[in-house]
Amino acid sequence: xxxxxxxxxxxxRQCRQMLDAGSTPVLNALRDEAMAAFERLGLPTRKVERxxxxxxxxxxxxxxxxxxxxxxxPANVQDNFRCDxxxxxxxxxxxxxxxxxxxxxxxSTFNTFDETSGGIFIGSLAEASRxxxxxxxxxxxxLTDLQDNALAALNTAFCQDGIFVYVxxxxxxxxxxxxxxxxxxxxxxxxxxxxxxxxxxxxEATLLLCDHAMDTVSFLTTQxxxxxxxxxxxxxxxxxxxTHTKCHRFSNVFxxxxxxxxxxxxxxxxxxxxxxxxxxxxxxxxxxEVTLNGCVVADKNQHVDNNTLIDHRVPNCRSxxxxxxxxDDAATGAFAGRILVRQDAQKTDSKMTNANLCASTEAHVxxxxxxxxxxxxxxxxxxxxxxVLDTQQLFYMQQRGIPTEEARMLLKFAFVGQVIDEITLQxxxxxxxxxxxxxxxxxxxxxxxxxxxx
Amino acid sequence: MLEIKNxxxxxxxxxxxxxxxxxxxxxxIHAVMGTNGAGKSTLCNVIVGHPAYTVTEGSxxxxxxxxxxxxxxxxxxxxxxxxxxxxxEIPGVSMVNFMRTAVNARRQALGLEPLKSTDxxxxxxxxxxxxxxxxxxxxxxxxxxxxxGEKKRNEIFQMAMLDPSxxxxxxxxxxxxxxxxxxxxxxxxxxxxxxxxxxxxxxxQRLLDYIKPDVVHVLLNGQLVKTGGPELAQQIEKQGxxxxxxxxxx
Numbered sequence: 001x002x003x004x005x006x007x008x009x010x011x012x013r014q015c016r017q018m019l020d021a022g023s024t025p026v027l028n029a030l031r032d033e034a035m036a037a038f039e040r041l042g043l044p045t046r047k048v049e050r051x052x053x054x055x056x057x058x059x060x061x062x063x064x065x066x067x068x069x070x071x072x073x074p075a076n077v078q079d080n081f082r083c084d085x086x087x088x089x090x091x092x093x094x095x096x097x098x099x100x101x102x103x104x105x106x107x108s109t110f111n112t113f114d115e116t117s118g119g120i121f122i123g124s125l126a127e128a129s130r131x132x133x134x135x136x137x138x139x140x141x142x143l144t145d146l147q148d149n150a151l152a153a154l155n156t157a158f159c160q161d162g163i164f165v166y167v168x169x170x171x172x173x174x175x176x177x178x179x180x181x182x183x184x185x186x187x188x189x190x191x192x193x194x195x196x197x198x199x200x201x202x203x204e205a206t207l208l209l210c211d212h213a214m215d216t217v218s219f220l221t222t223q224x225x226x227x228x229x230x231x232x233x234x235x236x237x238x239x240x241x242x243t244h245t246k247c248h249r250f251s252n253v254f255x256x257x258x259x260x261x262x263x264x265x266x267x268x269x270x271x272x273x274x275x276x277x278x279x280x281x282x283x284x285x286x287x288x289e290v291t292l293n294g295c296v297v298a299d300k301n302q303h304v305d306n307n308t309l310i311d312h313r314v315p316n317c318r319s320x321x322x323x324x325x326x327x328d329d330a331a332t333g334a335f336a337g338r339i340l341v342r343q344d345a346q347k348t349d350s351k352m353t354n355a356n357l358c359a360s361t362e363a364h365v366x367x368x369x370x371x372x373x374x375x376x377x378x379x380x381x382x383x384x385x386x387x388v389l390d391t392q393q394l395f396y397m398q399q400r401g402i403p404t405e406e407a408r409m410l411l412k413f414a415f416v417g418q419v420i421d422e423i424t425l426q427x428x429x430x431x432x433x434x435x436x437x438x439x440x441x442x443x444x445x446x447x448x449x450x451x452x453x454x
Numbered sequence: 455m456l457e458i459k460n461x462x463x464x465x466x467x468x469x470x471x472x473x474x475x476x477x478x479x480x481x482x483i484h485a486v487m488g489t490n491g492a493g494k495s496t497l498c499n500v501i502v503g504h505p506a507y508t509v510t511e512g513s514x515x516x517x518x519x520x521x522x523x524x525x526x527x528x529x530x531x532x533x534x535x536x537x538x539x540x541x542x543e544i545p546g547v548s549m550v551n552f553m554r555t556a557v558n559a560r561r562q563a564l565g566l567e568p569l570k571s572t573d574x575x576x577x578x579x580x581x582x583x584x585x586x587x588x589x590x591x592x593x594x595x596x597x598x599x600x601x602x603g604e605k606k607r608n609e610i611f612q613m614a615m616l617d618p619s620x621x622x623x624x625x626x627x628x629x630x631x632x633x634x635x636x637x638x639x640x641x642x643x644x645x646x647x648x649x650x651x652x653x654x655x656x657x658x659q660r661l662l663d664y665i666k667p668d669v670v671h672v673l674l675n676g677q678l679v680k681t682g683g684p685e686l687a688q689q690i691e692k693q694g695x696x697x698x699x700x701x702x703x704x
Binding site for chain 1 (some may be wrong): 502504505525526529530533535536538541542544545546547551552555556558563570595612615
């Protein structure tokens with residue numbers, strides 16, 4: 001066991017009481033099991049197939065502070081922070097590091113399981129587990145692959161709170177829910193973030209998660225999102241990362257869908273330091289449709305690694321996957337997508353596409369599309385490309401008087417724009433086009449108070 | 455006025471142009487005809503600055519400005535426009551965005567304010583009518599899914615938008631049916647002013663029935679070997695190039 005792991009194991013032992021005190025029995029119940037798994041597994045090295053493109057132990061080696069005492073971090077978020085997706089009528093909630101913030105008025109009606117709001121709950125996971133411990137215990141940690149996933153295990157061992165989104169049977173979130181995750185600290189900080197989404201039968205929700213960093217210190221974030229979609233549930237989950245070059249993000253998304261569901265997950269990495277997103281989807285009910293999309297804009301020394309698994313366990317389901325990367329300067333991108341079609345999953349219709357653009361000679365993108373099929377009556381395809389900017393297109397644009405840099409920008413923008421076009425929420429689609437264009441122009445303002453963002 | 459003096463150019467180390475001398479005064483249309491591989495497209499590409507071609511000797515000036523010292527886009531800002539033989543498709547870049555960027559880049563180079571959105575759209579509508587191009591097409595990505603004829607029409611539309619002083623029509627007639635050819639050629643005639651000069655590259659007299667040249671050149675083996683009036687094009691249409699080659703050998 002190397003130092004990367006030891007510091008977390010020792011910290012856990014020393015601070016176990018503090019961890020428990022700052023949380024609730026439902027969350028505390030999984031800690032020992034999670035830490036035992038973490039000790040056994042250790043952080044995945046590049047020798048582990050799913051982590052061959054990202055050096056995890058190196059990212060966890062530095063000494064980060066943790067806010068185990070749950071101290072309030074002073075930040076008047078509504079005043080200090082403007083997320084770049086306005087014009088979008090949403091329920092807005094904030095989380096600073098891993099601490100959910102008291103909800104602004106619009107969403108506050110949902111932080112009890114009140115019948116007047118249809119039993120919908122949106123708010124602190126710890127608070128939810130105090131009000132309805134049996135409900136939260138039914139779902140919390142159930143999809144997290146603790147025995148195999150060291151990062152999810154580590155998150156579970158240290159997680160003290162998070163956000164719980166619960167939409168009961170046949171209820172629907174009338175407005176999209178926007179969760180703004182702000183990173184805020186004066187010292188290098190580790191954040192263990194958790195989101196539990198439960199859509200009961202026939203429920204519908206659209207969620208937008210925005211990651212921002214307000215301070216220029218280093219951040220190490222582990223994130224676990226568990227999504228339970230019961231039969232006929234419909235979920236759109238959008239994630240936008242717009243942090244800075246000293247942010248290290250390790251996200252694990254676990255989605256389980258029953259029958260007749262539509263689930264869309266769209267993961268956009270607009271600005272970051274080092275990012276590893278793992279997305280695992282289990283399709284457990286027939287006639288369900290799953291879409292996993294992502295787009296990555298990376299330059300400087302940025303590193304983005306997306307790793308996905310779609311597990312078709314039952315017949316007659318569809319899945320689509322589209323990931324596009326633009327890597328410039330000395331950036332590194334990696335995409336590994338696996339579609340597993342089990343023996344019973346006849347009539348599966350699945351398509352995976354990964355297309356990448358290396359805009360400089362130093363940029364690297366690794367692409368690894370995988371189909372693993374055990375059924376004999378399926379339609380599956382996968383495709384992968386890595387290319388450079390098209391010189392004929394550049395020449396054509398320049399001949400029309402468009403300056404070289406502008407032409408390159410338009411081509412890069414057009415390339416990832418295809419992923420954004422897939423977003424069904426129109427104001428968000430337009431806003432993301434705008435943000436990505438600003439990103440390519442180097443005009444991303446992001447958040448006030450953050451020097452790195454400017 | 456475009457002046458080409460003793461122009462030599464290579465592509466991939468192979469010499470294609472071997473000493474071109476050509477002067478085109480404002481308002482003149484010069485047709486350049488020649489066999490396949492004679493260097494017609496090379497001449498066009500060298501004028502606009504295609505990076506695959508290397509000029510080894512000679513000069514090109516437009517109104518006294520040294521074109522060879524300018525970048526591709528600077529040449530465009532100076533008023534050079536090429537209608538491509540094979541227009542390029544650019545998926546994901548809308549015609550509107552493409553044109554707006556191009557028009558405003560040229561305006562900026564000329565020290566003008568960018569066009570306001572409403573003025574730009576008005577300009578689009580006006581120029582669209584000249585070449586009878588469908589609104590549907592300008593709302594699509596650049597040339598994506600356009601038919602051969604639509605692509606050529608789109609070239610002339612872009613020419614109208616950018617208002618160049620010197621135009622190159624590189625085999626604008628290739629791949630066009632008779633009706634489309636007429637629309638495209640008439641579009642060009644509507645756009646051009648008394649000051650507009652042009653090089654028209656073609657294999658056929660047909661295009662020159664619509665775009666009447668003042669001068670016709672024959673380009674063979676990297677050199678302009680014969681120059682005449684419009685009647686020269688008619689003679690080539692009837693007799694081909696062999697008689698010119700024989701004249702040269704004699």
